[in-house]
Amino acid sequence: MSNKVFAFVALAVALALAAVTQLIPNEYFFTAAYTVLLFVILATAWNILGGYTGYVNFGSAAFFAIGAYTTVFFYNAFKAPLAVGIVAGTLVAGLAGLGLGYLTLRLRGVFFAIASLALAVVLYVFVVNWDYVGGARGAYVLQPREIPFGMPRYIHLIYSVQLLMAAFALVVARAIEKSTMGRGLAAIRDDELAAECSGVPTLRLKIFSTMVSCALMGMAGTTFPYYLSYIEPSSAFSLSYAVNSIAMPLIGGMMSWMGPLIGAVLLGTVQQVVQVTVSSAWNLLIVGVLLVLFVTLAPNGIMGWVDAWRRRKGR
Amino acid sequence: MLGNGVVGISRRVLGALVIGFALSGTALAQQPLKIGFGMSLTGPLAGNGKAALISMQIWAEDVNAKGGLLGRKVELVYYDDQTNPATVPSLYSKLLDVDKVDLVVSGYGTAVIAPAMPLMMQRNMAFMGLFGLNVNSKFKYDRYFQIMPAGPDPAVDWTRGYFEAAMALNPKPGTVALVGADAEYPHLALEGARVHVKRLGLKVVYDKTYPPNTVDYSPIVRAIQATNPDLVYLASYPPDSAGMVRAANEVGLKTRMFGGGLVGPQFAALKTQLGPLLNGVINYEAYAPDINRKFPFLDQFLAKYQGRAVKEGVDPLGFYLPPYAYAMMQVLEQAIKATGGLDQAKLADYMHAYEFDTYVGKVRFARNGEWSVPRMLTVQYHGIGGNDLEQWTKPGHVTVLYPNEYKTGAVKAPYHENKK
Numbered sequence: 001m002s003n004k005v006f007a008f009v010a011l012a013v014a015l016a017l018a019a020v021t022q023l024i025p026n027e028y029f030f031t032a033a034y035t036v037l038l039f040v041i042l043a044t045a046w047n048i049l050g051g052y053t054g055y056v057n058f059g060s061a062a063f064f065a066i067g068a069y070t071t072v073f074f075y076n077a078f079k080a081p082l083a084v085g086i087v088a089g090t091l092v093a094g095l096a097g098l099g100l101g102y103l104t105l106r107l108r109g110v111f112f113a114i115a116s117l118a119l120a121v122v123l124y125v126f127v128v129n130w131d132y133v134g135g136a137r138g139a140y141v142l143q144p145r146e147i148p149f150g151m152p153r154y155i156h157l158i159y160s161v162q163l164l165m166a167a168f169a170l171v172v173a174r175a176i177e178k179s180t181m182g183r184g185l186a187a188i189r190d191d192e193l194a195a196e197c198s199g200v201p202t203l204r205l206k207i208f209s210t211m212v213s214c215a216l217m218g219m220a221g222t223t224f225p226y227y228l229s230y231i232e233p234s235s236a237f238s239l240s241y242a243v244n245s246i247a248m249p250l251i252g253g254m255m256s257w258m259g260p261l262i263g264a265v266l267l268g269t270v271q272q273v274v275q276v277t278v279s280s281a282w283n284l285l286i287v288g289v290l291l292v293l294f295v296t297l298a299p300n301g302i303m304g305w306v307d308a309w310r311r312r313k314g315r
Numbered sequence: 316m317l318g319n320g321v322v323g324i325s326r327r328v329l330g331a332l333v334i335g336f337a338l339s340g341t342a343l344a345q346q347p348l349k350i351g352f353g354m355s356l357t358g359p360l361a362g363n364g365k366a367a368l369i370s371m372q373i374w375a376e377d378v379n380a381k382g383g384l385l386g387r388k389v390e391l392v393y394y395d396d397q398t399n400p401a402t403v404p405s406l407y408s409k410l411l412d413v414d415k416v417d418l419v420v421s422g423y424g425t426a427v428i429a430p431a432m433p434l435m436m437q438r439n440m441a442f443m444g445l446f447g448l449n450v451n452s453k454f455k456y457d458r459y460f461q462i463m464p465a466g467p468d469p470a471v472d473w474t475r476g477y478f479e480a481a482m483a484l485n486p487k488p489g490t491v492a493l494v495g496a497d498a499e500y501p502h503l504a505l506e507g508a509r510v511h512v513k514r515l516g517l518k519v520v521y522d523k524t525y526p527p528n529t530v531d532y533s534p535i536v537r538a539i540q541a542t543n544p545d546l547v548y549l550a551s552y553p554p555d556s557a558g559m560v561r562a563a564n565e566v567g568l569k570t571r572m573f574g575g576g577l578v579g580p581q582f583a584a585l586k587t588q589l590g591p592l593l594n595g596v597i598n599y600e601a602y603a604p605d606i607n608r609k610f611p612f613l614d615q616f617l618a619k620y621q622g623r624a625v626k627e628g629v630d631p632l633g634f635y636l637p638p639y640a641y642a643m644m645q646v647l648e649q650a651i652k653a654t655g656g657l658d659q660a661k662l663a664d665y666m667h668a669y670e671f672d673t674y675v676g677k678v679r680f681a682r683n684g685e686w687s688v689p690r691m692l693t694v695q696y697h698g699i700g701g702n703d704l705e706q707w708t709k710p711g712h713v714t715v716l717y718p719n720e721y722k723t724g725a726v727k728a729p730y731h732e733n734k735k
Contacts, residue, residue: 025412026408026412026413027408027411027412027434028405028408028409028411028412028413030408031404031405031408031409032405032409034405035401035405125526128497128526129497129524135497135502136496136497136498136499136501136502136524137499137502137503138425138426138429138499140429140453140454142433142453142454143433153437154433154437155404155408224401227404228400228401228403228404228429228430229429229430229432229433229454230400230426230429230430230432231400232400232426232499234426234498235399235400235401235426238399238401240399272405275394275395275402275405275406276394276406276409283397
């Protein structure tokens with residue numbers, strides 16, 4: 001399937017799922033779906049650098065927060081609408097990713113992972129001390145009373161927007177995976193030195209994938225202040241975003257765009273159900289147990305397991 | 316014959332219908348009245364959240380023992396919000412749309428109250444908040460009410476007692492150090508403190524915040540000591556309250572007044588953990604045994620709460636948050652009884668218009684939903700001899716400095732003299 005056809009299919013699916021807002025009166029569905037979609041974007045974004053390129057980024061929460069706080073900044077400065085926040089947040093997070101790439105991508109393996117974690121800490125301290133975006137006290141972003149496109153509630157709007165953004169992230173991830181660039185990234189993942197010797201422009205590709213990955217993570221955060229109406233640093237920089245954005249591709253499979261989607265939908269839904277049935281405290285435990293299970297039993301995730309099963313069947 | 320037969324069948328059908336309606340009416344009357352909320356049962360505020368939950372459960376049992384509300388048994392439907400604001404919108408939409416609760420109240424603290432507000436405003440729900448600080452300043456929602464006695468201007472009223480007590484010192488203080496954690500509550504308290512500092516013409520010699528996960532607080536206290544302030548105002552959460560109090564004792568902080576806005580010493584855990592280290596510290600409390608005659612209503616609550624709290628392993632004193640959690644439910648109960656239904660507009664109108672008689676005393680709400688008159692006490696701890704809990708239940712260790720109608724003594728200054 002060509003990228004164009006896939007983009008049309010993704011858009012059609014997103015619009016069809018958005019149309020559900022007119023059919024289901026239950027708002028809980030949309031708040032839960034919003035969270036799952038948020039993780040779809042984060043996991044897909046993380047996988048562009050972590051899965052395709054093999055560079056583990058522990059700073060997902062920082063880029064998510066950059067997107068969220070860019071929205072807060074534009075809201076405070078100009079009472080800018082959500083669309084402005086989305087575009088600006090994506091660009092700012094992308095630029096931050098470019099900066100991170102330039103500064104750290106000469107580091108490899110665990111050193112890059114530590115550098116990305118350090119960036120999250122630095123940004124957290126920066127936001128805590130920046131009073132204009134609420135600082136440690138947090139900031140209020142009020143949902144507008146007028147809801148466009150005839151949506152009954154504001155949650156329907158941000159759910160629909162989140163759907164379109166998730167579709168966009170998947171299209172971008174798939175396009176990168178299927179392109180020459182994707183093969184270059186895979187070469188870096190398998191053996192960076194060999195890739196460099198074979199003429200793959202490793203640094204340029206790594207910087208590009210970091211920038212795209214971080215921009216998409218930022219995009220995921222842009223609707224978050226409108227979803228909560230109140231945002232403060234500890235929730236925006238929550239460890240759960242970093243943990244989930246790594247765990248979901250690991251469980252779904254890191255080699256293709258579909259892995260993070262499957263991982264995020266599966267794990268995100270389980271977490272939402274567990275939260276209101278068993279106990280919230282079990283959420284991270286479930287993530288941990290699933291991670292251990294998959295790392296030991298299916299190290300290439302669900303997609304890897306399916307591929308292996310297909311190969312066995314084909315013999 | 317046919318006519319009689321038809322009439323007979325019609326009568327039987329009609330009779331069956333009447334009985335059916337009567338039965339369904341009874342069933343409706345017997346359906347529980349559901350009150351939903353999220354509560355911090357895990358996460359950083361879990362200890363307080365669990366104590367609040369027990370209070371609310373005791374209230375539900377009390378109400379049900381008296382026959383329920385509107386002839387219906389009360390049922391609490393609650394979920395763990397993990398002290399995480401991101402969980403709040405989905406939990407409250409589940410409560411309203413799936414669990415079909417009749418009423419909702421908030422979880423514990425500003426961070427989990429604020430994310431529930433948009434949904435409450437969309438649904439026009441009357442919404443009681445549990446210890447939120449100034450949440451309604453942005454939303455300006457006329458059906459929001461808050462049970463913490465912070466007063467109509469929480470940021471400023473919260474810190475008033477400390478500075479009123481300070482200005483009663485002789486000679487009057489001239490300099491002040493402001494210090495607190497980089498978190499939501501300390502920043503708000505420090506903002507209020509700055510208003511008073513400006514109003515009273517005090518000179519600020521130190522005004523800094525520290526990361527909440529700081530490990531060693533001694534350098535902070537030493538830096539404050541280097542400026543030699545007359546007053547040190549501290550706004551902190553439990554871990555750093557403990558850290559700062561320990562550091563002040565280790566370094567031997569010399570100042571006339573120290574403390575003001577420490578979260579933590581209101582609960583038994585920190586009272587017993589710090590023990591004599593709290594001598595001389597100024598702080599806020601919702602209750603002090605020295606003025607128990609002015610809080611006769613509280614004894615009724617404590618009699619129900621304390622035994623159960625010990626069993627469940629939560630705050631065994633129950634002087635601070637638990638009675639207010641119970642009182643929050645009492646406000647709703649009285650409003651429901653008075654209006655005779657669950658009409659949210661009528662409930663909100665009633666809550667604005669009338670005074671409520673609760674286990675934390677008389678409660679009347681201002682237009683913004685906060686207490687119309689602040690009643691948080693400014694106190695000084697002294698004469699604490701060890702780490703046992705018993706001494707905190709008896710008069711003589713907590714002097715009330717403000718408000719004046721509850722005052723039991725003056726500040727014992729300087730702070731370090733209280734250590735002798």
